[in-house]
Amino acid sequence: MRAMVLEAPRTPLVETELPDPEPGPGQALLRVLACGVCRTDLHVVDGELPDPKLPLVPGHQIVGTVVAGAANARHLPVGTRVGVPWLGHTDGTCAYCRSGRENLCPAARFTGYQIDGGYAELTRADARYCFPMPSQYAAAEAAPLLCAGLIGHRCLAATGDAHRLGLYGFGAAAHVVIQVARHQNRDVFAFTRAGDATAQAFARELGAIWAGDSDEPPPAPLDAAIIFAPVGALVPMALRAVAPGGVVVCGGIHMSDIPSFPYAILWGERVLRSIANLTRRDGEEFLALAPRVPVRTEVQRYPLAEANAALADLRGGRVRGAAVLVP
Numbered sequence: 001m002r003a004m005v006l007e008a009p010r011t012p013l014v015e016t017e018l019p020d021p022e023p024g025p026g027q028a029l030l031r032v033l034a035c036g037v038c039r040t041d042l043h044v045v046d047g048e049l050p051d052p053k054l055p056l057v058p059g060h061q062i063v064g065t066v067v068a069g070a071a072n073a074r075h076l077p078v079g080t081r082v083g084v085p086w087l088g089h090t091d092g093t094c095a096y097c098r099s100g101r102e103n104l105c106p107a108a109r110f111t112g113y114q115i116d117g118g119y120a121e122l123t124r125a126d127a128r129y130c131f132p133m134p135s136q137y138a139a140a141e142a143a144p145l146l147c148a149g150l151i152g153h154r155c156l157a158a159t160g161d162a163h164r165l166g167l168y169g170f171g172a173a174a175h176v177v178i179q180v181a182r183h184q185n186r187d188v189f190a191f192t193r194a195g196d197a198t199a200q201a202f203a204r205e206l207g208a209i210w211a212g213d214s215d216e217p218p219p220a221p222l223d224a225a226i227i228f229a230p231v232g233a234l235v236p237m238a239l240r241a242v243a244p245g246g247v248v249v250c251g252g253i254h255m256s257d258i259p260s261f262p263y264a265i266l267w268g269e270r271v272l273r274s275i276a277n278l279t280r281r282d283g284e285e286f287l288a289l290a291p292r293v294p295v296r297t298e299v300q301r302y303p304l305a306e307a308n309a310a311l312a313d314l315r316g317g318r319v320r321g322a323a324v325l326v327p
């Protein structure tokens, strides 16, 4: 099979012919139909996440067709279209796993990081972590639901019933979250890189009642904010923008250092928290919710061999919606 391979951090992916993966016990072999490109892939490629499997096939928003089933996975017969997310393995026995928090399992392993992912023509995945995909979506449109959508959903849940919601960074996750938030009649305020008129216009098209630069105060105090951009300096900005009792949620897996800030902007029972990974329950909930909203993803397609260009466009803020690789 053809794959785009990370041989060492901070080097471009290399187009490589690899032997077809052999599914092990409990694994399904999938023909990849589409694989979303996530900011986390950039953090892996850039060496910001420690100790990736090497060489590595990145990619953790995989939509594929089962071409060889797993003996113990009767729910995934050959021909089923499934999604493979970031969470690829847990021990199922630790205190986190037993309390509905498998996203925090210390033995968890992740697709496209410690397990080869979907920047390839074929992949294999533990059938227990694959989701059946809603049939309403074409494969490329479905791929961003698997991380941008799922993690966005978990972040949005962490804001409770906040009515005035700020989104910092208007990329793949925010363009999904805003649709769910509008469906729930929340008011959305979108914050982008200073002067990014394109992203601000995109946010308004999707229903933001205000869009501006991230260093601007919103026109009214927010009840909650979600930070998707990997920029620690946004944390004090978001804390200043939320009202007492408000929550600031950091949605990314990696962020630059957070500058020190005066206690006064946390005072007033403001809450600062992160969101880590996903549970399978998040996936089931969100994949059922998305077609009901209905969430419509906007994608920029790239041929598999153009993965480096997709990553560069994501890094440069040139992607409207989500970037998706199509073999």
Ligand SMILES: [Zn+2]
Binding pocket: 090, 091, 092, 093, 094, 095, 096, 097, 098, 102, 104, 105, 106, 107, 108
């Ligand atoms: Zn566990």
Ligand SMILES: [Zn+2]
Binding pocket: 038, 039, 040, 041, 060, 086, 147, 148
């Ligand atoms: Zn991701």
